[in-house]
Amino acid sequence: MKMLLPFVAVMALAAAALMAVNVANLHFLFGVIIPYIAFAVFVGGFVYRIVKWASSPVPFRIPTTCGQEFSLPWVKQNKIENPSTAAGVIIRMALEIFLFRSLFRNIKAELRDGQKIVYGSDKWLWLAGLAFHWTFLVILVRHLRFFVGDVPMCIAALEHLDGFLQIGVPMLYITDGVILAAIGYLFIRRVLLPQIRYISLPADYFPLFLIAAVVISGILMRYITKVDVVGVKNFTMGLVTFNPVIPATLMQGNGAFFFLHVFLISALFAYFPFSKLMHMGGVFMSPTRNMINNSRMVRHVNPWNYPVHVHTYEEYENDFRAKMKDAGIPVEKE
Amino acid sequence: MAKFTAKPKDLINIDYTPPKTEWMDTPTEIREHMFCHATKAKDLETVEFPNIHEWRPQDEDWNLPANWEQIVLQGMQDLLKKYRSFQLFMDICVRCGACADKCHFFIGSGDPKNMPVLRAELLRSVYRGNFTLAGKILKKIAGARELTPSVIKEWWYYFYQCTECRRCSVFCPYGIDTAEITMMARELLNLLGLQLGWIGGPVANCYMKGNHLGLEPHTIKSSVEFFLDDIKEITGITIEPTFNRKGAEILFVTPSGDLFANPGTYTAMGYLMLFHELGLDYTWSTYASEGGNFGFFTSNEMAKRLNSKIYAEAKRLGVKWILGGECGHMWRVIHQYMDTWQGPADFLQEPVSPITGTKFENAKATKMVHIAEFTADLIKHNKLKLDKSRNDHLVVTYHDSCNTSRGMGMLEEPRYIINNVCNHFHEMPEDTIKEKTFCCGSGTGLNASENMELRMRGGLPRANAVKYVKEKHGVNMLANVCAIDRATLSASVDYWVPGTAVCGTHELVANALVMKGEKERTLDIRLEPLPGKEASE
Numbered sequence: 045m046k047m048l049l050p051f052v053a054v055m056a057l058a059a060a061a062l063m064a065v066n067v068a069n070l071h072f073l074f075g076v077i078i079p080y081i082a083f084a085v086f087v088g089g090f091v092y093r094i095v096k097w098a099s100s101p102v103p104f105r106i107p108t109t110c111g112q113e114f115s116l117p118w119v120k121q122n123k124i125e126n127p128s129t130a131a132g133v134i135i136r137m138a139l140e141i142f143l144f145r146s147l148f149r150n151i152k153a154e155l156r157d158g159q160k161i162v163y164g165s166d167k168w169l170w171l172a173g174l175a176f177h178w179t180f181l182v183i184l185v186r187h188l189r190f191f192v193g194d195v196p197m198c199i200a201a202l203e204h205l206d207g208f209l210q211i212g213v214p215m216l217y218i219t220d221g222v223i224l225a226a227i228g229y230l231f232i233r234r235v236l237l238p239q240i241r242y243i244s245l246p247a248d249y250f251p252l253f254l255i256a257a258v259v260i261s262g263i264l265m266r267y268i269t270k271v272d273v274v275g276v277k278n279f280t281m282g283l284v285t286f287n288p289v290i291p292a293t294l295m296q297g298n299g300a301f302f303f304l305h306v307f308l309i310s311a312l313f314a315y316f317p318f319s320k321l322m323h324m325g326g327v328f329m330s331p332t333r334n335m336i337n338n339s340r341m342v343r344h345v346n347p348w349n350y351p352v353h354v355h356t357y358e359e360y361e362n363d364f365r366a367k368m369k370d371a372g373i374p375v376e377k378e
Numbered sequence: 379m380a381k382f383t384a385k386p387k388d389l390i391n392i393d394y395t396p397p398k399t400e401w402m403d404t405p406t407e408i409r410e411h412m413f414c415h416a417t418k419a420k421d422l423e424t425v426e427f428p429n430i431h432e433w434r435p436q437d438e439d440w441n442l443p444a445n446w447e448q449i450v451l452q453g454m455q456d457l458l459k460k461y462r463s464f465q466l467f468m469d470i471c472v473r474c475g476a477c478a479d480k481c482h483f484f485i486g487s488g489d490p491k492n493m494p495v496l497r498a499e500l501l502r503s504v505y506r507g508n509f510t511l512a513g514k515i516l517k518k519i520a521g522a523r524e525l526t527p528s529v530i531k532e533w534w535y536y537f538y539q540c541t542e543c544r545r546c547s548v549f550c551p552y553g554i555d556t557a558e559i560t561m562m563a564r565e566l567l568n569l570l571g572l573q574l575g576w577i578g579g580p581v582a583n584c585y586m587k588g589n590h591l592g593l594e595p596h597t598i599k600s601s602v603e604f605f606l607d608d609i610k611e612i613t614g615i616t617i618e619p620t621f622n623r624k625g626a627e628i629l630f631v632t633p634s635g636d637l638f639a640n641p642g643t644y645t646a647m648g649y650l651m652l653f654h655e656l657g658l659d660y661t662w663s664t665y666a667s668e669g670g671n672f673g674f675f676t677s678n679e680m681a682k683r684l685n686s687k688i689y690a691e692a693k694r695l696g697v698k699w700i701l702g703g704e705c706g707h708m709w710r711v712i713h714q715y716m717d718t719w720q721g722p723a724d725f726l727q728e729p730v731s732p733i734t735g736t737k738f739e740n741a742k743a744t745k746m747v748h749i750a751e752f753t754a755d756l757i758k759h760n761k762l763k764l765d766k767s768r769n770d771h772l773v774v775t776y777h778d779s780c781n782t783s784r785g786m787g788m789l790e791e792p793r794y795i796i797n798n799v800c801n802h803f804h805e806m807p808e809d810t811i812k813e814k815t816f817c818c819g820s821g822t823g824l825n826a827s828e829n830m831e832l833r834m835r836g837g838l839p840r841a842n843a844v845k846y847v848k849e850k851h852g853v854n855m856l857a858n859v860c861a862i863d864r865a866t867l868s869a870s871v872d873y874w875v876p877g878t879a880v881c882g883t884h885e886l887v888a889n890a891l892v893m894k895g896e897k898e899r900t901l902d903i904r905l906e907p908l909p910g911k912e913a914s915e
Contacts, residue, residue: 046400049519093469100462106714106785108547108555110813113787114740116755119794125813126787128740140551146476147551151809153479153839155392161485161842163809169476173551240475242396243495245521248473318512323552326470331463332544332553337787340744344718348460352679353426354686355585357665357694363586364595364664371596373621373664 047235050250054257054308061307065300074303075279076288082310089317094325103346105339108332114341128338137334141327144174169233176226179219180255182206183262186217190280212267220263227256251321254312261305269298276302382411382830386874389834394488401496402503402523406532408435411831413535414824417578422571424582425680429571435534440527446570447525451508453566458509463558468505470552471495477546477556482816483539486835491536494546494556500533501563534572537563539832541821542675542707543780548813560822565677573676577823580672584684588667589634595621595664601637602662605647608905614897617654619662622695626661627732629692632703632749633670633861636882642864644903645704645882648891652753652884655893656733656761660701666691669708670861674715675823682719685711688746689720699729700746704882706779706860707821709748713786717744734759748782750859753887754791757798763892768899769800771909772855774886775847776805777840777867778815779860789813792859792883799890804851810843820866830869837870845875856880 064070111122127133139145152166186203189195207215231252234240265271275291279302282289294302316322328334336342361368361375368375397404413435422430429449433440443449458465477494479485484492491497499521506513506522513522523529542557567573580590587594593601599621606617620626630653636646653660666687673680692700702712717723726745729738736755738747756762776796782788789812796803810816819836847853856867856878867880888903902908 097462097466097469100459100465102462103460104715104718106463106555106558108544108553108784109787110548110784111787112789115751115788115791116736116738116758118758119754119790122787140553144551146549146553147474149549149814150476151480151549151814153485155390155394155485159387159390160845161839163807169474173474237475238396239394239478239490239493240473242401242490243473243475243478243493243499245473246519247521318510320470320472323470323472326466327552329462329466330470330553331466332547332555332558338740339714339717340712340741340746341739343721343743346718349719352683352686354683354690357687357690360586360588360665367594367596368622368664371599373595373599374623 046244046246047249050246050253053250054253057254057308057311058257058261058304061304062300064307065303071290071295071303072288074307075290075294076283079283079306079310082314086313086316089314090322090325093317093322094329097326097329101347102331102335103348105335105337105344106331107335107337109337113337126337128336128341130336133334133336137328140333144170144177147173168229172226172229172233175222176230179223179226182219183217183223183259186219190277191284193281214266216267220259220266223259224256224263227252227259231256247320251312251315251319254308254315258305258308258312261301261308265298265301265305269301271298271302275299380410384411384831384834386834389831390838392486392488396490401490401499402518405528406491406535408531408535410436412539412829413832414538414574414576414826414829417573417575421575421578421582422573425585425683427571427573427578427676427680428569431571433572440531440572442527442530442570446527446530449569450525450530450566453569454505454509454562457562457565458505461558461562463555464562467498467554467559468502468509471498471502471554473499474551476549476551477554480546480549481556482541482543482545482819482839483832483836486819486838491532492539494540494550494554497536497540497556498554498559500529500536501559504529530567530570530572533563534567537567538574538824539836541780541817541819541824541836543817543821544784545780545814545816548784561678564675568676574823574826576826577672577675580823581676581680581684584668584672588663588665588687590668590670590672591634591638593634593637593667598637598662598664598667602646602650605643605650609647609651612899612901612903612905613651613893615651615654615893615895617650619650619653620660621662621664623661624695626659626695627698628658628660629666629688629695629697629700630660630662630703631666631669631688631700633705633708634668635670635861635865636703639865641868641879641881641885641904642861644885644888645861645864647903648882648884648886648888649703649749651888651891651893652762655891656756659732661695661697663691663695669703669705669712671708671711672823674707674711681711681715685716686720688712688716689723692723693725698727699741700726701749701752702746703749704859704861704884706781706862708781708861709788710781710785712744712746716746731755733761748788748791748859750788750791750795750883753884754794757795762887764799764890765892766799766801766890768889768902768908768911769886770802771902772800772886773802773804773851773853774800774855774857775803775844775851775853776811776883777818777844777856777858777860777863778812779858779863780815780817780821782859783813783815788859792857795883796857796886799886802851804847804853806843806847810839816840816843818860818863818866819870821862825862825866833866834870834873837867838874840867841870841874844871844878848875848878854878857883857886859883
C-alpha cells in the first residue's frame, strides 16, 4: 500500500498529461499555465519554508562535535569536524553538502554468531546518494541550454563531458544512465532492507517514482521518440520571455511525450516545498552542523532567555544553618 | 515487580526482524524491566511541575489531565517556535535509515521503534497531523496520525529509551539530532506530569539540597572526611579541604555521585589528592554540590534552575574561576548551555592555571574548565611526579562519554592523562570510541534498577567492545570521565563482561601521583594491595 499508492499517483499524473494533450488538446494548460503555476508554487513555497525555519531562533549552540575540540595549544584540534572558527564551519558544511561527509562515515552493525557485534564500512548509500544528487544537478544544468539564447560555454562543455563515451546519435549522456541506476538502488534498498522498508512512508516512494518518471520520459524523448529539439527550445524560450508559444511540431505525434515530461516536472516542482525534498534547503540550516563549537569562548545569546525561579543560597542556608555551623561550614548569618 | 533474571546468553538473542504490522498499527506494550517507575508527587511539587497526579506506567489509565490534548499540542507549538532544531528536524528527515543501527538501544533490543528515525517519527507523525497541511488533508498517507492516549504512552515508553547520546546525529546527513527530539518529547510529557521517579527525585533533591543525592551540607563534609581517612591510610598524608570558603581562587564542582558510591568515590579521592599536592587554593561548595543536571532530562527551564547555583555560588564566594569534575552530561550543559542561560560571567576571571600559568582560552567566556583539561596541562608541564608502575596491575581502556565527545569534543586530554599514568592502555575498536562512542546505556536519568533489562540491552554495544579488548589485550579496567558511567558501566560490564572494573580517570592519576612526604605505598586507591609493592614482611 505504501508503495502502490505513490506508484498509482505517478501513473495517474502521467496518464492525465497524455490524455490532456492527446484527447483534450489542453496543450496550453499543460505546457504553459501549469508550469508557470508550478514554478511559482516552488519558489513561493521554498521561500516560505525557509522563512518559517528561520523564524524559529537557535537558542543554544549545539553543534554535534565529531573530533577533538579547540583546547590546549599542544592538543591537535580537528578544525573541520569540530570547528572553532567560521572558516572551519564553512569547510564542514561544504563537505557535508557537496560530498555527504556524514553518510560517508556510515557503518553497519551486525550481531555475529549470536554473541558479538561487529561493525563494517557501508558506503553504498553514500555512493548512490552522491551519484543521484550530482547527476540530477548535471542534468538540471544541462537543461539550462533551453532557457538561454546562446548556449554558454560552460553548459556546452558540461554536455560534452557528460557525453564523452561518444555512443549513439544523439549522444548518450552518462548521467542518464547513472541517475536511473542510482534511483534503482535507492528504491531497491528501500524495499529489500527490512528496517528501511519498515520506516518508509508513501512520501518516500512518491518522489522516487516521480523523479524516475521524469527521467524516463526525458530519455524516451531524447533517444527514442526523438522530440523536435528546435521546437522545444522555441517553446522554452517563449516561457522564459513571458511570450509563450507552442510550436506546431510539439502539438502532433510524439510531441505528447514532451508535455508529459513538462507536466511531471511541474508536479515535482509544485510538490517540492511541501515534502521531505526540502532537505535541500534544510541541510544548510541544521544547527548541529552549521555552528561553531566555541560556546565556552564566546557567549551565545538566546533571544527568549527568561528569568527562572531558583532556590537561592539564602534559602538553602536558612534550611541548614544549624547543621552547617555544627559541621564547621562557614555561614553568612550566625 | 519480579526481579530481572534474564541471562546474558538469552538477552543477546536479538531478533531484528520488524513486526508484520506497520509501526502505527503495532500497539506498544509497556514491558516490565524496560521502564522506570513514576515519580512521587511530592518531588514534583517541590519544583512546581505542572499537572501532578497519581499514575503508574503499567496501568491502563494514566489519569491524564482533562485537557491533555490541548496541553500537548500547545506545548508542541511553543517548542516549534522556540527551537529551530525542532522545527527543522520535524521537516527534513528523508528516512534514509543511516541512523537505524547506530543506536545502542536498537542494537541491543532489535525493537524498530528504537531506531532513531522511527523514534522521531513517533513525534513527527503527530506533528504532521496537526501542524502541516499535507498531514491534515492526507492523514495517514502523509505519515500523519492522531494524538491519542496510546500515543502518549508510546512516547513515554520510547523517549525514555533514548539517552540523548547523539550518536545518530553523527551519522545523519542533515545532522538530525535525536537528543533534541527526545528533549522536546520529554518537555511535553513533563507538561502532563509524566515524570520518572529516578529523575523527579534527584531534581527535587538538587533543587532543595544542592545535589541529586540529597546530601545535606554536613553529610557532604563527612563523606569527604571519610575519603580523607582512606587517603591518610594509603599515603600517610593529612589533607584538609575547605567547604564554602570565601576568597578561594577556584570553586570546584563535581557530580555528587562521586561522593556517594564506588567507584566514583575513588575518583573523588583522586581530586582531593591532586589538589592537595598542588597546594591549590580551592573550595568545595555544599550549595553548588552538583555538577550533573537531571533537570536537563525534564525541561530546559528546570535545567536552568538547577544550573543557576554554580555561578551564584562562584559569585558569592568571590572565586576567580570554576573547575569542574569528571562528568558527561554535566559538561554538555556547562559547555553548550550554562553561559547562554546564566551569563555573562563577568564577575569571574578568565581561567589561568595557578600552577603552570596556562590560560584556558577555550573557556574564557564560561570560565569553567574541565579537570581533564586542567590535569593534562599539568602533566604536559611536568608539574606532577608520577609513578606509572603503580598502575601496572591495570590494563586500561578508555570509554568516551557521549556528551564530552559529541557535545564538546574532549577526546585527547583524558587519553593523554591515562597514557602518562598507566603503562598498559589499549583502545577499543575505532567504531566504538571518540565521536562514535557508545553510551553506557543508562544516561539521561535511566540509571534506575527497575529498568535493568533496558539498561543491559542499551549497554550491550559498549560492553561488547570492552569484551573485545579484554579478550585481545587482557583489559581489566574501563576508565572514563563520567559519573553516570562509573555508576552504571559497573553493572553492564559485570553482566556482559565479568571481571572488568570501572574507574574515573583521576583514580588512575591518584594511584600514580607521587606526593610530597608520602609513605611507601602498599595500597592502591581502592585500599587493595598494590601487586609487587605489598608491605614487606
